Amino acid sequence: MTDLTRLSAAELAEKIHAREVSSAEVTQAHLDRIGQVDDFVHAFLHVDAEGALAAARAVDSALADGQAPVSPIAGVPLALKDVLTTEGVPTTCGSKTLEHWIPPYDATVTRKLREAGVPILGKTNMDEFAMGSSTENSAFGPTHNPWDHARIPGGSGGGSAASLAAFEAPLAIGTDTGGSIRQPGAVTGTVGVKPTYGGVSRYGLVAFSSSLDQAGPCARTVLDAALLHEVIGGWDPLDSTSIDAPVPPVVAAAREGLRGDLTGVKVGVVKEFSGEGYQGGVQRSFEGAVEQLKALGAEVVEVSCPNFVYALPAYYLIAPSECSSNLARFDAMRYGLRVADDGSHSAEEVMSLTREAGFGPEVKRRIMLGTYALSSGYYDAYYGSAQKVRTLISRDFEAAFEKVDVLVSPTTPTTAFKIGERVDDPMAMYLADLCTIPSNLAGNAAMSVPSGLSDEDGLPVGLQIMAPALADDRLYRVGAAYEVARGSITDRVPELKGVSA
Amino acid sequence: MTAVAEVMDYAEVVERFDPVLGLEVHVELNTKTKMFCGCPNEFGGEPNTHVCPTCLGLPGALPVLNGKGVEGAIRIGLALHCEIAEWCRFARKNYFYPDMPKNFQTSQYDEPIAFNGYLDVTLDDGEVVRVQIERAHMEEDTGKSLHVGGATGRIHGAEHSLLDYNRAGVPLIEIVTKPIVGMGERAPEVARAYVTALRDLLLALDVSDVRMDQGSLRCDANVSLMPKGSSEFGTRTETKNVNSFRSVERAVRYEMTRQAAVLVSGGTVTQETRHFQEADGTTSSGRTKETAEDYRYFPEPDLVPIAPAREWVEELRGTLPEMPAARRKRIQTEWSLSAEELRDLFNSGAVDLVEATVAEGAKPNDARSWWVNFLAQEANARETELAALPITPAQVARVAALVDSGELTNKLAREVVKGVLAGEGEPDEVVEKRGLKVVSDDSALLAAVDEALAAQPDIADKIRGGKVQAAGAIVGAVMKATKGQADAKRVRELIIERVGA
């Protein structure tokens, strides 16, 4: 009997829609898997078995009635990052502040998933309020990388990526502000995509950095990610920054890519994303990927984006600034944690004591950094200057995309580091986002697709593909072609402790 | 700690100092929905029933701009002769206060939608003053707090507070004047006249209810003093809680006298927010802040820039009604009114009614006289607004026409009007029912004359003797006998005739 948890989303959809297997069975199989391994992996903060099975049964029932599937992935279960609101289901954002919060409304992404007949297995672990690169900043304990329990799964969306690598879910949703979908994808050997900014609604996405945040698809294959991308993407009247244009034809592009021919595609290797700080194994895996792209018919050139070296500092000014404002609403007055309300403290004191108790150190650091960068007297030098760097980064991309169709780089300079290794060194932690940040600043689309295992430590490495805004389909064509040529990675994930033989 | 502040005699103040004013007026727009969400913009309603994730500031919620709010802002800007921005943005004004769900206000900072305008204000004596407008910008209102446990329901001494967010997010336009200088002793009067004129303008635009008593029109008065001969502005205070036009005048006047006393005693004016005390016309100090608030403004990332097309702006300009100042000029000219008559007319609030009555065919003087005198008295007696009286301009015009044609005397006309007010029907119906027509039939009058003469024979002698004035007593008797429905002039003629015969 096929292990349903080893199939791709596309394969599962086919079987469910052909009624070879029911969505309820598939969903239950994944719930069982979660039950077996999640004590070990800790990808999930909340499992909603009841809700997921009810949704699955609804899909089965409609199919039994002879109705066409409501979407190409109807019936295929999914793990949702705990930063997107789910009505009636806890949404914590990995923070003590929202430990017991149950939203009264669904995010648009959540609603679209429900309308697409996708059962939501549960909410996945994350760095608190999406701030981090390791999921160690979660108030509820870290998630472990299925490839090595002692290592981080990446962040902030480590839970979503780990759930895929642990076969707890065939699909997941993450959010990416500085690399929080792509970097976990890279270090867990899975696929993660940050769509064009504005391509997926942010309504119900608890804001970290409003001008950078974007929800996106996570999966084990490029085609699966494409199928999910088409379900969640599109204009939303509730999000003023969402783009009023059709979702780029990403599924068609993925299928096109699977034919394995990249003749005519121009690929640019970003010169600035190499050298010191990049592990040898990562570097070599990347070079191997580039060779593979050439073998597929792509024309590869080196491209220089000189302002990219300013991307990291600009990001660590813009994101904290916006977050210092976005997180001000967590003041113990209307929802969330409240401490010290004993009659002897003023509202202001309750606010301060609650925020002190409810936020972890990384969140506090960024709030203070952002408060500083926006202060009168400092605005021009810090926030104002960072906004100018954004312009320069966009110009570098524009110039590059005049010469090439896509840009490539390693997704992140190292493989998964050990849990605890960088927790006390914020600057070292920030370096994980070196390659991913420019796309967030420019609003472009970017994908991480596994490029194999590092020859140094056997851990997954990711290839990052970057495309101009609104050209998300290019990612999928190149990514799918590369994936086919590269061969499978996920069948090499070690067996997880806790699984009964 | 609240010692009664020393004040200087007003005459002395204006002799020694030049006051400088700055008036900030907030206007709540009368759109159907709030500024950034589709919740109802209504008064009343159970607390927290006109709320949604956006105006409640729930995690994940996003704002979407109300087009009608933008329209209102532009129309206000045009009516104030402002330039309308070709491109502008919203900004976040960051500070913590429980009545603000996000702990930032979405407002406009250095890019207001309208700027550099003016308003011509007519003072009581007819003098016209041009007040320069710095800007008008869009923002959102806060929720409302009830302070429980203190003596007066105010915030001082309260034990806790209760928050209702029904009004949070209501569209607000803030109108700021440039410093108003050179008004001397008339400064308080100018302040009141400005706010009144602004109210009239906004009423004419139909963008707001503009009720100071309900909070849809709010005024903060900034006052500072310059020693005569100096050109450097002094330190200003901002006075809030000014809830009527008269309070604006009183607050400005009081601050002038208070600040003068401080300066003359060698002290310095503290830059602070003060509260107007309705009961005694003084201002009291707000709680002192340790440092001035740093709002850390930055462009609102969740809303995109507004770039009103010039065609749209011109289209809106075409929807502007005749502005109050222009209307005053036109009415004064068309109806040949003196400055005093004009003032009385506008102060009585009867202009619309008078114009409507003229439109129904009445002569301007007649229409004016009816509404400003008799009907205004009736309205006062009934403690109601003129417009609420149960008589229409058409009916008033009819009565005026009847007087014109001689069918009614003024006295009879007043009876008719009273009848209409009492609900007895149209003017002609009242005349009929009450038999109020002027008796124009000579034979009927003669009968009454003869009777009266017979009753007072000595009068007849007096008249024959040359004392024509004595006829007055007979006229009076005849008027009484005919219940006032005789034309006194005709009666007098008949008496003279009769006696002479």
Added chain:
Amino acid sequence: MPNISRDEVAHLAKLARLAVTDDELNVFAGQLDQILDAVAKVSEVAADDVPPTSHAVPLTNVFREDVIRPGLTQQQALAGAPAAEDGRFRVPRILGEEQ
């Protein structure tokens, strides 16, 4: 030469309504100083003739119709409230002024 003093960090914490402890202050001051050092380089390239980008997506004039949209019930609104009374959110006594 530190970019930011411990006192300044304490001030920031106050502005941001964070009741940080003394120990935290010591650690944060050092870390923030280090971070500010690294991010300050943005001013190197932020020339006067470079316009700032506030929005990645080049949209303008996104409006909605002035039409009522169903919101939350009072119960839903208050569901997560730490304290509620008479249909309102109950909060401890407020010291500061409305703006």
